[in-house]
Amino acid sequence: MEPFKKITAVGVPLLRINVDTDCIIPSREMKKVSKVGLGEGLFAGWRYKDTSGREPDPDFILNDDRYSDAQILLSGVNFGCGSSREHAVWALVEYGFKAILAPSFGGIFYNNCTRNGLLPIILAEEDIALLAEWVAENPQENRLVIDLVRQIVSGPEAVAFHFDISPQDKDMLLNGFDMIDVTLQRENEITAFEQQDRRIWAKLS
Amino acid sequence: MVSSLGDGVDLLYIDRIFLHERTGSIALKGLQEKKRPLRHPENVFCTIDHIVDTLPGRGDETLMMGGKDFIQSTRASARDAGITFFDIGDAQQGIVHVISPEQAIVLPGLTVICPDSHTCTQGAFGALAFGVGSTEAEHAMATGCLRLEKPKTLQISFEGQLSEGVTAKDMILYLIGKYSAAGGSGYSVEFCGDAVSALDMEARMTLCNMAVEFGAFTGMIAPDEKTIAYLEGRPYAPKGVDWTRALCDWQNLESDEKANFDKKITINAADIPPMITWGTSPGQAMALDGLVPDSAKMSDPHAQQAAEKALAYMDIHPGRPLSGLAIDGAFIGSCTNSRLSDLRRAGEILKGRKVAEGVRAICVPGSSAVKRQAEAEGLDRIFTDAGFEWRESGCSMCFYAGGESFGLEQRVVTSTNRNFESRQGPRVRSHLASPETVAASAIMGHIASPKEVEDGTL
Ligand code: SF4
Numbered sequence: 134m135e136p137f138k139k140i141t142a143v144g145v146p147l148l149r150i151n152v153d154t155d156c157i158i159p160s161r162e163m164k165k166v167s168k169v170g171l172g173e174g175l176f177a178g179w180r181y182k183d184t185s186g187r188e189p190d191p192d193f194i195l196n197d198d199r200y201s202d203a204q205i206l207l208s209g210v211n212f213g214c215g216s217s218r219e220h221a222v223w224a225l226v227e228y229g230f231k232a233i234l235a236p237s238f239g240g241i242f243y244n245n246c247t248r249n250g251l252l253p254i255i256l257a258e259e260d261i262a263l264l265a266e267w268v269a270e271n272p273q274e275n276r277l278v279i280d281l282v283r284q285i286v287s288g289p290e291a292v293a294f295h296f297d298i299s300p301q302d303k304d305m306l307l308n309g310f311d312m313i314d315v316t317l318q319r320e321n322e323i324t325a326f327e328q329q330d331r332r333i334w335a336k337l338s
Numbered sequence: 339m340v341s342s343l344g345d346g347v348d349l350l351y352i353d354r355i356f357l358h359e360r361t362g363s364i365a366l367k368g369l370q371e372k373k374r375p376l377r378h379p380e381n382v383f384c385t386i387d388h389i390v391d392t393l394p395g396r397g398d399e400t401l402m403m404g405g406k407d408f409i410q411s412t413r414a415s416a417r418d419a420g421i422t423f424f425d426i427g428d429a430q431q432g433i434v435h436v437i438s439p440e441q442a443i444v445l446p447g448l449t450v451i452c453p454d455s456h457t458c459t460q461g462a463f464g465a466l467a468f469g470v471g472s473t474e475a476e477h478a479m480a481t482g483c484l485r486l487e488k489p490k491t492l493q494i495s496f497e498g499q500l501s502e503g504v505t506a507k508d509m510i511l512y513l514i515g516k517y518s519a520a521g522g523s524g525y526s527v528e529f530c531g532d533a534v535s536a537l538d539m540e541a542r543m544t545l546c547n548m549a550v551e552f553g554a555f556t557g558m559i560a561p562d563e564k565t566i567a568y569l570e571g572r573p574y575a576p577k578g579v580d581w582t583r584a585l586c587d588w589q590n591l592e593s594d595e596k597a598n599f600d601k602k603i604t605i606n607a608a609d610i611p612p613m614i615t616w617g618t619s620p621g622q623a624m625a626l627d628g629l630v631p632d633s634a635k636m637s638d639p640h641a642q643q644a645a646e647k648a649l650a651y652m653d654i655h656p657g658r659p660l661s662g663l664a665i666d667g668a669f670i671g672s673c674t675n676s677r678l679s680d681l682r683r684a685g686e687i688l689k690g691r692k693v694a695e696g697v698r699a700i701c702v703p704g705s706s707a708v709k710r711q712a713e714a715e716g717l718d719r720i721f722t723d724a725g726f727e728w729r730e731s732g733c734s735m736c737f738y739a740g741g742e743s744f745g746l747e748q749r750v751v752t753s754t755n756r757n758f759e760s761r762q763g764p765r766v767r768s769h770l771a772s773p774e775t776v777a778a779s780a781i782m783g784h785i786a787s788p789k790e791v792e793d794g795t796l
Binding site: 148149150151153155156159160161163164165166167168178184209210211214215216217218219222237239240241244245248249258299300301312313316317319322323326327330331332333334335337338 | 344345346349351353360361364367374377380381403404407408411412445447453454455469472473474476480481482483487489519520523524550553554555574576580581584587619641643644737739756758759760761764
């Protein structure tokens with residue numbers, strides 16, 4: 134996974150609440166046992182005029198040319214709630230998103246993001262609203278800056294918001310770590326735990 | 339817990355991993371591509387439930403384009419990985435969260451994960467059971483562990499007794515309706531109180547099933563004698579002296595009286611009416627005999643906007659009742675409400691009656707074992723005589739994978755857990771309710787309560 138440090142990019146406001154993973158990538162768009170080929174199905178139910186075709190619905194914001202190269206999504210509470218499908222994150226990443234701003238996230242979705250180099254940022258609703266308004270004035274000019282090292286999102290002049298992220302997630306994103314390798318370095322501890330575990334009744338063979 | 343990694347993150351040992359062909363296939367493939375061995379294949383189980391057809395006589399072919407590829411690839415990966423696999427046609431096959439308890443793969447005090455958000459269902463057994471993504475499932479299979487930040491804790495106590503005709507499904511819809519679909523965000527929930535203790539194990543699973551629809555990390559219920567009675571003698575339950583040891587450990591699992599929770603919610607069980615959802619989020623729920631809320635009167639502008647969108651999508655009007663609204667479909671199934679007790683209760687209502695003309699009614703038992711037992715009791719005849727389709731077990735039309743659907747803009751009363759836009763098929767309008775309400779609505783041809791079927795009153 135690609136390391137994330139600092140980006141300056143176009144943001145796109147999709148200020149709906151409870152955007153669930155079925156909406157982000159409808160099940161019918163997950164056609165193969167694969168993590169790729171999903172970008173086209175992103176928000177398919179909203180993005181295209183009908184469910185089988187690919188004719189863009191001009192009313193949907195991602196189809197607005199001014200946002201065509203957006204890399205930052207601004208949304209409402211509980212973004213990514215619902216199904217655990219990691220395909221939602223794979224689709225967002227393939228489409229080109231690097232960060233999502235929302236007041237809260239679905240828990241599984243949040244973890245799926247950090248495991249795939251997509252930065253989930255929790256900001257207060259009014260802060261997101263302010264950034265969204267500024268972005269919408271002139272999407273191509275009014276680019277957002279996200280600095281993961283300093284944990285800051287900046288918008289219009291003198292407006293910058295600090296965000297929280299756990300040190301583990303930050304580390305993982307900054308370095309693009311594959312966590313399986315990192316955890317496997319603790320092989321000794323894991324084996325020791327397995328040998329000491331008193332719950333003999335729980336062992337399967 | 340294996341060790342603390344600092345900053346509130348723990349390395350947590352994972353005792354059981356369950357997979358299914360929808361999201362588990364990609365996790366197995368991921369490991370195989372990187373040539374990573376599974377640390378404990380004996381702890382890993384896999385079923386075929388999500389994409390497989392539920393039509394009688396099914397095989398690997400599915401109505402969903404490319405579905406066969408998921409099934410066959412999962413089967414091949416599962417064999418290579420040496421994990422336990424419940425295939426199509428096997429006696430143990432079924433929806434993951436139905437068969438894990440049936441087989442006693444989930445046990446009190448264990449950690450159980452599955453790349454599926456409704457893994458919280460299994461918290462009903464006092465296990466720490468939660469949904470993860472495919473990458474996390476890979477991590478757990480390769481290392482035996484997950485890195486986990488400890489969630490905050492929320493105790494939800496349902497005090498007193500439920501009114502007659504009110505079920506676990508109504509309890510959870512009431513909770514989510516009152517505190518919103520994000521109300522449990524960031525919390526691990528423990529359900530307790532007299533009304534929870536009074537529930538049987540199957541109803542407890544219904545309650546925990548929708549903890550994730552409340553935004554919670556998971557839901558759980560402390561084990562008691564009902565838990566133990568349910569598990570004893572099941573295939574993967576500990577045997578002999580191990581069973582005695584397990585019982586001993588489980589006695590210590592109850593949160594002690596003074597346990598500190600970050601937050602507590604108390605609900606008076608008697609306040610809960612039969613519930614149904616009106617919108618496209620499980621939080622958009624109301625009393626079955628109530629009126630659709632008026633979006634114009636909502637104080638939060640985002641909730642208002644969402645409500646307007648949902649009202650338009652569902653084609654319903656504020657201030658009017660939902661009951662009486664004509665329906666096109668009725669669905670009884672899913673990991674929420676497809677167990678034997680659910681089918682029995684629905685069967686009570688269907689017995690000797692007919693589904694209204696023009697309504698497509700489908701019943702999908704949650705597991706092959708549930709189906710066999712239901713057939714032994716003659717429930718299948720009650721359903722089919724009434725005009726229900728009687729299916730093989732699986733997720734079926736709980737979600738639309740590109741195969742079967744009710745059809746554009748059709749209105750469906752469903753015993754499932756998600757009423758999201760297009761969840762049950764493109765532009766399908768789903769109303770979540772208990773199996774009883776689904777059965778009653780199927781008979782009447784409109785949204786109806788069992789009471790209306792019995793004596794014509796609302
Ligand atoms: S029955 Fe529905 S909610 Fe349950 S696991 Fe299957 S698809 Fe998911």
